Amino acid sequence: MLAVWVEQLLGFASGALGAIREDERYPTLMAWARKEGPALVGGDQALAQALAPxxxxxxxxxRLDFAAEPLARPGRNEPCWCDSGRKTKHCCGAVSLPGHVPTHLMWMLSLRDWKGDTLKAALASGQAPAQALLEAGLIAAESGQRGRAQQILESLFERADWLTLPEQAEPAFEILIDLYQERGFNRKREALLDAVLDRGPLFLRGxxxxxxxxxxxxxxxxxxARAAFVRAQQALPDSPTLAYIxxxxxLHEGHEQEAAERSRFWFRRLARQGDLEPDQLQFLADLAENPGATLADQLxxxxxxxAEPLVAxxxxxxxxxxxxRLEIRRDAEGGLEYHSTAREDTLFAAWQKVFQSQVESDAPMGFDEDPWSRAGEWLPALCSHPEWLDSPAVLQALALALASRFGSLPWMAPSLFEPLATRLERWLEQVRAEGEGGFVWDSADNAVLLRSGLALVVGMERGARARSRELAERLLTLDAQDSLGLRELVLDQLLREGRDRAALELxxxxxxxxxxxxxxxxxxxxRVLALYRLERRDEADAALAEVRRHNTHAVPMLCAENPRPVGGGGDGVAAPGSRAEAWQYRTLMRDQWRTTPGALDxxxxxLGE
Structure with missing residues (x-):
């Protein structure tokens, strides 16, 4: 019965709103209610007349700057507000509505229908009830109207009375954050997060x-990230999301064993409380058993x-x-060259018909356009034609594409990057088996193998550090010129593994x-960090002086607790001596300085010297 009433109410309210928008006069609405309204409420004329006011x-x-024009509710013996001419007790006062009428309903429907300047003016008026903004924003998001959803939900969270927001605002907040991320509004996303942390209700702050x-x-x-996690733990100590985070x-920090131990802790703690849904409990159980695989499946x-083609x-x-095996030759100077075969070219041509994006020949990594916009085509095609991966050029494109989307996620390394690395390593072993000789980037098709190696080194850098370093070292034995800039990565990995003497020597x-x-x-x-760890402080001081001559921003950036991120150039490459170069180093290695006792101090x- 309630469902019938809700359906009737929404239909009647939508029709009433259409009538009101004709001239925004009450008599117009009542004329509509008497003529067309009954058909929307099961033919009940009295209900239509009672509901309209x-x-x-x-x-x-x-016409009233989006304020309402409420009618004074008449007394029982006063003329009814439906303009029937009868006393209220003999007219609408005798009608019992079948259910509740939300006080924000007409605002919600108006926000759903208004467009352009009218919607903008209505939101700017500040008259819209929070519940109407919340529901209209969620409806717009669910129907794929991202721009409208963002516009409406922004008004919800621009209000001064955040502490009165209902707890249903939580999904709206998350949707707005997601919309900002999808649409590239990073500053708005950060500003909203800061505002909620500054003055939002507790449930939103968490x-x-x-x-x-x-x-x-x-x-x-x-x-x-660690600081934010600690604050989240204090705000919402029993949130199952904390286990996931x-x-x-x-795993990002490289602590696989600790990730498993902490996941087991969260599972035991939250399972004892008995407040979780079965699917949440199962997720925590899976996380406790294998954090990396569970996060990969969840992603x-x-x-x-x-989802389906990626699993395939x-x-x-x-x-x-x-x-x-590949075709490896020697050039006139004795250098080693990989030459693609006719079969490999045929396989690559078939792949390229669906993949379409071109690898940028002048850059270590990158495409002329985002390949993931067509992933729904090339992923299933590749799974139907696994022989395409016999072509190093196909492996190169796949490795680059995967690195661009999943390269920063350590839990994706075992299932996506390591199998490709195994195949590439076999090819590199074949090159080395040909004997001594340089393997130059711009000779024949060598760049295909080297670029593939770089993509896989990056893809495994967080989730399979030792494997990433070993592949980088293998590439360096072939590419003495270090066309890919792998020396820094190998050095960083040695420091992460605590092999400070090897890092210093390198x-x-x-x-x-x-x-x-x-x-x-x-x-x-x-070099500075290795010397510091080896307690060779005088040499560390001298090495640090050389750092400061090279980049004056490096040490202040590394010591700062929460510096503003700095982007690189248009190609993402930071200029030597720039703040961007200092930021990139901080991003990669500050955790190693932080976990080295006394290093940051x-x-x-x-700093003042």
């Missing part, structure tokens, strides 16, 4: 902290239309056969071989 009294009117933590993880700012954070399932790709890569050797005036900041800072003490 209720709706009029809450309807926003453009969610904001969770989202802030995820945002910092996306930016590889692990220190800020902490597992991600620990793929959230990919909507791509995982299955394909898990069963990838041994790679076929940094010293590579810096001595630098001919240009701008050695990589990572090599310079890596030592740097801080030298």
């Amino acid at each position: 209720e709706l009029w009294s809450q309807t926003p009117l453009a 969610v904001a902290l969770e989202r802030l933590c995820l945002m910092h993880l996306d930016n590889d700012d692990l220190d800020s 902490e597992a991600m954070l620990l 793929l399932s959230a990919e909507e239309d791509l 790709l995982q299955a394909l890569l898990a069963e990838l056969p041994v790679a076929p 940094s010293v050797r590579e810096l001595e071989g630098e001919d240009d005036e701008a050695p990589p900041l990572g090599l310079l800072m890596g 030592w740097l801080q003490g030298r």
